[in-house]
Amino acid sequence: MTEESDFNLETDSAGTQRVIIRQPDDWHVHLRDGEMLKAVADFTARQFSRAIVMPNLAAPVTTMDAATAYRERILAAVSSEHRFQPLMTCYLTDSISPDEVEQGFSSGIFTACKLYPANATTNSSHGVTDIKNIYPVLRAMERIKMPLLVHGEVTDSEIDIFDREAVFIDRILQHVVTDFPELKIVFEHITTADAVQFVDNAPDNIAATITPHHLEFSRNAMFEGGIRPHYYCLPVVKRETHRLALRKAATSGSSKFFLGTDSAPHVVETKETSCGCAGLFNAPFAMESYAKTFDEEGALDKLEAFASENGPRFYELPLNEKRIILEKSEVEVPEIISAENSGVVPFHAGRKLGWTFAGFHND
Ligand code: NCD
Numbered sequence: 001m002t003e004e005s006d007f008n009l010e011t012d013s014a015g016t017q018r019v020i021i022r023q024p025d026d027w028h029v030h031l032r033d034g035e036m037l038k039a040v041a042d043f044t045a046r047q048f049s050r051a052i053v054m055p056n057l058a059a060p061v062t063t064m065d066a067a068t069a070y071r072e073r074i075l076a077a078v079s080s081e082h083r084f085q086p087l088m089t090c091y092l093t094d095s096i097s098p099d100e101v102e103q104g105f106s107s108g109i110f111t112a113c114k115l116y117p118a119n120a121t122t123n124s125s126h127g128v129t130d131i132k133n134i135y136p137v138l139r140a141m142e143r144i145k146m147p148l149l150v151h152g153e154v155t156d157s158e159i160d161i162f163d164r165e166a167v168f169i170d171r172i173l174q175h176v177v178t179d180f181p182e183l184k185i186v187f188e189h190i191t192t193a194d195a196v197q198f199v200d201n202a203p204d205n206i207a208a209t210i211t212p213h214h215l216e217f218s219r220n221a222m223f224e225g226g227i228r229p230h231y232y233c234l235p236v237v238k239r240e241t242h243r244l245a246l247r248k249a250a251t252s253g254s255s256k257f258f259l260g261t262d263s264a265p266h267v268v269e270t271k272e273t274s275c276g277c278a279g280l281f282n283a284p285f286a287m288e289s290y291a292k293t294f295d296e297e298g299a300l301d302k303l304e305a306f307a308s309e310n311g312p313r314f315y316e317l318p319l320n321e322k323r324i325i326l327e328k329s330e331v332e333v334p335e336i337i338s339a340e341n342s343g344v345v346p347f348h349a350g351r352k353l354g355w356t357f358a359g360f361h362n363d
């Protein structure tokens with residue numbers, strides 16, 4: 001092995017470049033339930049040590065009991081070869097009690113709360129209709145230092161879908177930050193230069209996650225030669241200038257930005273239809289996708305901070321000890337992955353990626 005630089009990019013005797021980094025965590029994932037959970041859980045557990053699990057099941061996870069039971073189902077779905085820790089979240093509703101949230105956090109059942117504005121996205125009909133309805137909960141969360149994870153889009157149908165994130169900042173988020181100055185907030189799956197700027201200018205208790213797909217394509221990809229439902233997710237991908245701002249933020253080295261795949265599997269029949277579901281299934285090649293972006297940006301030296309350090313530091317959790325190997329070699333992404341007697345089309349389906357997750361490194 002010859003060290004090529006002072007970080008962790010090496011070239012082996014066959015001339016293959018590899019990057020060794022601390023094992024990453026996924027700070028935003030949809031693992032679903034039932035047969036879908038069984039089909040997808042190992043893809044996340046294969047690469048990530050921990051994951052913040054979204055609570056938007058058909059019956060949302062709003063209680064400690066529901067989260068405990070869901071966590072057990074996740075652990076049962078993960079193969080014993082992986083050591084994986086699901087971190088559970090509580091779905092905020094208009095009527096949720098601050099006590100449930102506080103007890104859930106202090107007992108270690110909930111790691112964070114998730115705010116879905118009502119009807120913003122998949123399974124969000126029980127979400128919050130007016131932010132003021134959860135002010136007592138936010139007050140408790142601020143006091144106990146429990147993170148609030150925000151799906152940052154207004155739901156007003158009058159607002160252009162491409163503007164819903166920027167309008168959310170002005171109408172809601174800015175006020176929450178002012179009213180609860182100490183509250184830890186993760187602005188989830190950000191998609192705009194406006195969000196990057198907001199987070200950059202906010203105090204250290206405000207951070208953001210960025211998905212692999214928002215780093216990789218802009219809204220043109222949804223309409224390239226026809227309508228492409230597998231590129232549709234929420235918040236919807238924006239114009240190129242926004243993608244460039246996200247790439248800059250992710251690779252900047254700023255501790256405010258970290259990895260959250262927002263992997264959101266839907267069976268192919270519910271994507272390729274007249275009213276298709278929102279969500280990309282990117283878990284199977286998540287680290288390969290991020291490595292591609294960081295390599296293209298000449299920022300592989302920033303990947304470890306983004307994927308494996310900034311998240312745990314924000315959540316005040318220990319860094320993972322294990323190291324993973326990412327190798328600059330081709331991997332072929334299948335057209336479809338079996339699930340629920342059908343299949344899910346993964347991100348990059350049928351294409352080749354230039355980076356491969358090559359397992360763990362033993363020092
Ligand atoms: C997510 C889903 O399907 O659960 N979909 C998506 O497009 N990201 C929900 C969400 O995070 O918005």
Ligand code: ZN
Pocket residue numbers: 028029030054262264
């Ligand atoms: Zn999501």
